[in-house]
Amino acid sequence: MSTLLEVKGLKKYFPIHKGGFGKPQSFVKAVDEVSFDIQVGETLGIVGESGCGKSTTGRTILHLTDPTGGVVMFQGQNLSTLKGKELRAMRRHMQIVFQDPYSSLNPRMTIGDTLEEPLKLHGIATGAECRDRVKDILEVVGLSNYHYHRYPHEFSGGQRQRIGIARALITNPKLIVADEPVSALDVSIQSQILNLLRDLQDQFKLTYMFISHDLSVVRHISDRIAVMYLGRIVELSTKHALYDNPLHPYTQALLSAVPNPDKRLNRERIVLLGDVPSPANPPSGCSFHTRCRACMDICKIERPELKPIAAGQYVACHLY
Ligand code: SF4
Ligand code: MG
Numbered sequence: 001m002s003t004l005l006e007v008k009g010l011k012k013y014f015p016i017h018k019g020g021f022g023k024p025q026s027f028v029k030a031v032d033e034v035s036f037d038i039q040v041g042e043t044l045g046i047v048g049e050s051g052c053g054k055s056t057t058g059r060t061i062l063h064l065t066d067p068t069g070g071v072v073m074f075q076g077q078n079l080s081t082l083k084g085k086e087l088r089a090m091r092r093h094m095q096i097v098f099q100d101p102y103s104s105l106n107p108r109m110t111i112g113d114t115l116e117e118p119l120k121l122h123g124i125a126t127g128a129e130c131r132d133r134v135k136d137i138l139e140v141v142g143l144s145n146y147h148y149h150r151y152p153h154e155f156s157g158g159q160r161q162r163i164g165i166a167r168a169l170i171t172n173p174k175l176i177v178a179d180e181p182v183s184a185l186d187v188s189i190q191s192q193i194l195n196l197l198r199d200l201q202d203q204f205k206l207t208y209m210f211i212s213h214d215l216s217v218v219r220h221i222s223d224r225i226a227v228m229y230l231g232r233i234v235e236l237s238t239k240h241a242l243y244d245n246p247l248h249p250y251t252q253a254l255l256s257a258v259p260n261p262d263k264r265l266n267r268e269r270i271v272l273l274g275d276v277p278s279p280a281n282p283p284s285g286c287s288f289h290t291r292c293r294a295c296m297d298i299c300k301i302e303r304p305e306l307k308p309i310a311a312g313q314y315v316a317c318h319l320y
Pocket of ligand 2: 051054055056180
C-alpha cells in the first residue's frame with residue numbers, strides 16, 4: 001500500500017471576538033493537532049458526536065478552509081504551499097460529498113449543468129464531450145440521461161445524493177471526503193447509497209475519508225476508524241480492533257450503545273456523564289476527563305498524546 005494523504009498536527013482555530021473587532025479574546029480549537037494518514041484504496045472512518053471537529057477536519061484537509069497550522073500532504077505535495085490555480089488543479093483530485101443533498105445542489109440549475117460545471121471549471125472537457133461525460137456518470141451512479149434536463153426538486157433524497165456523488169466523481173478524483181453522506185436519508189435508502197459508494201470505490205480505485213456520527217454506518221464501510229472528541233483523535237484503529245477491543249473510555253462508551261452483531265461482544269451499557277463541554281473552553285489535561293469513569297489525578301493536568309499500543313491501534317489515554 002502507498003500513502004495518498006498524510007496529515008500532521010492539523011489545526012483549525014476559530015477566533016472568538018467578544019464585543020466587536022480587534023484582537024480575538026480566545027479561540028475555538030475545532031481541530032487541534034490531528035495527525036493520521038490514508039492509504040490508497042482505503043476507507044478511513046471518522047466518528048464522534050456532533051461538534052467534535054469531524055467536518056472541519058474534512059474541509060480543512062481539502063483546504064476549503066485554510067488550516068491554522070499543521071501539514072497536509074496529498075500525493076507527496078504539501079497543500080499549504082499551493083496557491084490559487086495550483087490548489088484548484090489539485091482539488092480536482094480531492095472531492096467532497098456533503099451531508100445534505102437538498103441544500104448542496106443549486107435549485108435553479110439542471111442536473112446536466114450542475115454536473116458539467118466542475119468539468120468546465122477544471123478545464124477537463126468542453127461542449128459535446130462534457131455532455132457525454134455527464135451521460136456516463138449519471139449511469140454510473142444509477143440514474144440516466146433522462147435526468148439531464150431535470151431540476152433538483154424533481155428528485156428524491158436518495159437520488160439527490162446520487163447526483164451529489166456524481167458531481168464529486170466527474171472530475172475523476174483519487175480522494176473523496178464523504179461528510180455524513182447518508183445521515184439525511186431514510187434508513188432504507190442509506191444502505192443503497194453505502195453500497196453504491198463501495199461499488200464506486202472498487203470500480204474507480206477511490207480512497208475515502210468517511211465522516212459519520214453513526215457507528216453502525218462507519219463500521220459498514222471503513223477499513224480503519226479514527227474516533228474524535230473535542231477536536232482531537234482519541235483512538236485510531238483497524239475496524240476489527242476498534243469494535244472488538246475498544247481501548248479509550250470514550251470509544252467504549254460510544255460502542256456500548258450500539259448492538260454488536262457478535263452477541264458475545266455486547267457490553268454493559270456505559271452512560272456518558274454530562275454533555276460535551278464547550279469547545280471554546282475545553283477541560284484541562286485530558287479533555288474527556290469530565291465525563292470519564294476511569295479519570296485519575298494525572299488526567300486533569302496532563303494531556304495524553306496519541307500513541308501506538310498494539311499493531312495498528314493508537315490511543316490517547318493515561319490508562320495505557
Ligand atoms: Fe479517562 Fe484519564 Fe484516559 Fe482521559 S486520560 S480517557 S480521563 S482515563
Ligand atoms: Mg458535521
